[in-house]
Amino acid sequence: KQEVTQIPAALSVPEGENLVLNCSFTDSAIYNLQWFRQDPGKGLTSLLLIQSSQREQTSGRLNASLDKSSGRSTLYIAASQPGDSATYLCAVSPRGGTSYGKLTFGQGTILTVHP
Amino acid sequence: EAGVAQSPRYKIIEKRQSVAFWCNPISGHATLYWYQQILGQGPKLLIQFQNNGVVDDSQLPKDRFSAERLKGVDSTLKIQPAKLEDSAVYLCASSFRGPDTGELFFGEGSRLTVL
Numbered sequence: 001k002q003e004v005t006q007i008p009a010a011l012s013v014p015e016g017e018n019l020v021l022n023c024s025f026t027d028s029a030i031y032n033l034q035w036f037r038q039d040p041g042k043g044l045t046s047l048l049l050i051q052s053s054q055r056e057q058t059s060g061r062l063n064a065s066l067d068k069s070s071g072r073s074t075l076y077i078a079a080s081q082p083g084d085s086a087t088y089l090c091a092v093s094p095r096g097g098t099s100y101g102k103l104t105f106g107q108g109t110i111l112t113v114h115p
Numbered sequence: 116e117a118g119v120a121q122s123p124r125y126k127i128i129e130k131r132q133s134v135a136f137w138c139n140p141i142s143g144h145a146t147l148y149w150y151q152q153i154l155g156q157g158p159k160l161l162i163q164f165q166n167n168g169v170v171d172d173s174q175l176p177k178d179r180f181s182a183e184r185l186k187g188v189d190s191t192l193k194i195q196p197a198k199l200e201d202s203a204v205y206l207c208a209s210s211f212r213g214p215d216t217g218e219l220f221f222g223e224g225s226r227l228t229v230l
Contacts, residue, residue: 004157034218043119043206044158044221089157101148101210101219102171105157 002027006090006106013080014114021075021109023090028068031093034103035064035075038087047088048075052095080113087111117141119222121207127228133195136225139188140209146170148219149182149192150206158206164190197229 003026013019023033032051036044048057048064050073056065061078077084087110091103120139128134140147145166150158161180163170166187175182179198184190194201204224 032218036221041226043121043223044208046218046220049218091157101146101163101208102160103150103158103219105159107155107157 002092002094002104004090004092004104004106006088006109008109009107010110010112012112012114015080015082017080017113018076018078019080019111021077021088021090021111023073023075023106025071025073025092025104027092027094028071029095030068031095033064033066033073034091034093035062035073036089036091038089038108040086044089077111080111082113082115085111085113119207119209119220121205121222121225123225124223125226125228127230128197129230130199131196133193134197134227135191135193136205136207136227138190138192138207138222140190140207141211141220144209144211144220145187146210147184147190148208148210149190150208150221152204152206152224154203161192161205194227197227199229202227202229 005024007022034049035047050066063076066073087108089108091105147164149161152158161175162172162182164184167184182192204226206224208219208221210219
């Protein structure tokens, strides 16, 4: 059974800092890995998707890496801003047929960026 | 492009009552998912539809939960009778496995409180 763990559970940083969020998973037989952002009382917004054959993806100030063999992914946020404050969730999708939508999520990292 | 639409956004009921949630996926997305997110946890898949057929409902508590996707577009998730532990956010998502990315797009969610 796939298990996803995110460290740290919460992180508070001053504005402008670069930061790293960590995600680990137990079963390396994944189809892809997605990082999501969730604001309080809102749904999930997809930030980055990394296919199992890829090593990293970048979007603006965000960079996500994937090391499938070690079961790890990191989300790097450069020059953090107060608007980045949210919960960040990592999710993995299993290989095989139509199962790619059965995401297994971590519990999330609550990020607070102080002005 | 319109996103995934869900209603109602909030619902408060007493235990043993019934409730229904509605979802309209992104136009052209054949696959639709219902996820349950309990406070402080990552979302968990309840049911996955491909067009109007069920692909995976292994984690759906079938004694009280039911879902349908008539005509392969909109979907309804029903809970009857509700229990206290059903208090959660119910997230609908859709995907179009075009270039095989498997990316999921989520709605804003329907928050259920069972008293």
